[in-house]
Amino acid sequence: MAKEFNKVALSINAHPDDAEAWNAGVLKLLKDKGYKIVIATMTGGDLGGCNMNMEETARVRYEEAKKAAAVLDAEYFTLGGIDGFLYDTKEMRLKVISLIRQVKAGVIFTHLSTDYHSDHRTTANIVEAAAMVSSLDTVPVKEKPVEITPLLYHTSPLTLSDPLGSQIVPPHFLWMSPQ
Numbered sequence: 001m002a003k004e005f006n007k008v009a010l011s012i013n014a015h016p017d018d019a020e021a022w023n024a025g026v027l028k029l030l031k032d033k034g035y036k037i038v039i040a041t042m043t044g045g046d047l048g049g050c051n052m053n054m055e056e057t058a059r060v061r062y063e064e065a066k067k068a069a070a071v072l073d074a075e076y077f078t079l080g081g082i083d084g085f086l087y088d089t090k091e092m093r094l095k096v097i098s099l100i101r102q103v104k105a106g107v108i109f110t111h112l113s114t115d116y117h118s119d120h121r122t123t124a125n126i127v128e129a130a131a132m133v134s135s136l137d138t139v140p141v142k143e144k145p146v147e148i149t150p151l152l153y154h155t156s157p158l159t160l161s162d163p164l165g166s167q168i169v170p171p172h173f174l175w176m177s178p179q
């Protein structure tokens with residue numbers, strides 16, 4: 001029997017608001033084409049608040065991310081990493097593999113490994129490694145492997161430049177005019 005491509009788009013980024021900044025356009029396009037949309041963040045965005053401690057900030061940002069995801073009828077997950085202190089570990093790779101399998105991702109979007117922000121670069125490496133093995137049944141997670149290794153797309157960093165300021169030229173550019 002032919003393997004079936006899952007029309008599920010998974011956007012995995014470092015922080016709440018990254019999907020909105022970098023993927024929202026393509027996620028909307030795919031939503032309109034009948035894809036299920038899933039948004040995940042590696043961290044809770046714990047450092048991105050004003051006059052709040054990290055726990056309060058993460059709580060607020062979780063609620064904001066869930067509301068933003070709801071605009072596309074998307075599920076939202078956060079994977080427990082700490083904002084500013086994200087490391088490429090076996091634990092984080094396994095969490096991403098589990099998520100890819102749980103939602104049966106067909107296509108994945110994440111940061112570029114030459115992004116300006118270290119959490120973004122780390123996320124790109126974790127997601128790339130996890131996607132690569134998500135169809136292998138030897139990986140030690142309880143979720144069943146996806147049938148087809150998901151397609152993986154990297155999104156361009158802010159200002160289209162790498163950490164040394166060199167310009168990045170994306171091979172594809174999605175422009176959405178305001179409605």
Ligand SMILES: [Zn+2]
Nearest residue numbers: 014015018117
């Ligand atoms: Zn970010």
